[in-house]
Amino acid sequence: MNYTYLDCLALFGVGGAHPGGLQLTKKILAEEKINGDTALLEVGCGTGQTAAYLAQQYGCSVSALDNNSIMVEKARQRFSSLDLTIDAKVGDTRNLPYPDKHFDIVLSESVISFTNLISTLPELKRVLNSNGRLIAIETVLEQTISEEERSQIVDFYNFPQLFTEDEWVKAFRDGGFQRIDITKYQPGLEQVDEQHAADYALSKTIDDALLEILGKHEEIMQQNKDILGFRIFRCC
Numbered sequence: 001m002n003y004t005y006l007d008c009l010a011l012f013g014v015g016g017a018h019p020g021g022l023q024l025t026k027k028i029l030a031e032e033k034i035n036g037d038t039a040l041l042e043v044g045c046g047t048g049q050t051a052a053y054l055a056q057q058y059g060c061s062v063s064a065l066d067n068n069s070i071m072v073e074k075a076r077q078r079f080s081s082l083d084l085t086i087d088a089k090v091g092d093t094r095n096l097p098y099p100d101k102h103f104d105i106v107l108s109e110s111v112i113s114f115t116n117l118i119s120t121l122p123e124l125k126r127v128l129n130s131n132g133r134l135i136a137i138e139t140v141l142e143q144t145i146s147e148e149e150r151s152q153i154v155d156f157y158n159f160p161q162l163f164t165e166d167e168w169v170k171a172f173r174d175g176g177f178q179r180i181d182i183t184k185y186q187p188g189l190e191q192v193d194e195q196h197a198a199d200y201a202l203s204k205t206i207d208d209a210l211l212e213i214l215g216k217h218e219e220i221m222q223q224n225k226d227i228l229g230f231r232i233f234r235c236c
């Protein structure tokens with residue numbers, strides 16, 4: 001079987017599979033006004049590490065969605081083991097199963113880079129209420145690169161696009177967002193302790209090919225550490 005990078009994350013059940021992990025998530029969310037009345041949607045929730053943290057820390061209403069059924073199953077197991085009432089759905093960012101203007105916050109942690117932005121961004125905007133905001137931690141291209149370098153990255157991750165910061169801003173505007181605040185995230189500045197390390201919920205069978213994919217991911221990240229950057233986009 002030819003596994004993709006996202007299959008690999010699902011089968012390993014990697015929680016916190018975004019730059020900065022849960023530690024960065026906590027920092028970003030601490031700057032938002034979140035309380036028991038806040039309705040929050042996490043798209044591409046993976047195994048539900050962030051959604052669980054949100055429900056526990058803020059007591060807010062959390063909905064979680066991912067298009068990978070293995071991820072959603074692992075997220076549901078996490079929520080159930082923590083006795084959390086979080087609605088977890090299998091669904092796609094391009095066609096969200098929620099009414100218009102339903103959420104105060106939509107969170108995407110390394111997710112929308114993997115999607116078709118032309119259909120995803122207006123959908124995220126649609127489910128946000130008039131004061132709502134999208135918070136997205138996403139990959140940006142920091143430098144001009146050759147076609148060969150671009151293909152190596154885009155093909156490995158199956159990215160439909162690999163955008164510079166300016167291209168992201170244009171895409172958010174085209175998707176219906178008017179104000180876009182940007183924070184640069186520099187990996188490696190934080191100290192990772194046990195509490196903030198990635199967690200794993202392994203599937204029963206782990207093929208050797210999956211280990212190779214994880215290794216390739218590390219190699220691409222290392223090789224392209226000056227080319228690929230990360231931003232936190234706050235869009236409303």
Ligand SMILES: C[S@@+](CC[C@H](N)C(=O)[O-])C[C@H]1O[C@@H](n2cnc3c(N)ncnc32)[C@H](O)[C@@H]1O
Nearest residue numbers: 016017018044045046066067068092093109111
């Ligand atoms: C890099 S992982 C990040 C997972 C999680 N946000 C985290 O930080 O651990 C990307 C996630 O986005 C999900 N995903 C990718 N495309 C999606 C789409 N079109 N709709 C919903 N989820 C999607 C994948 O299944 C995967 O769980």
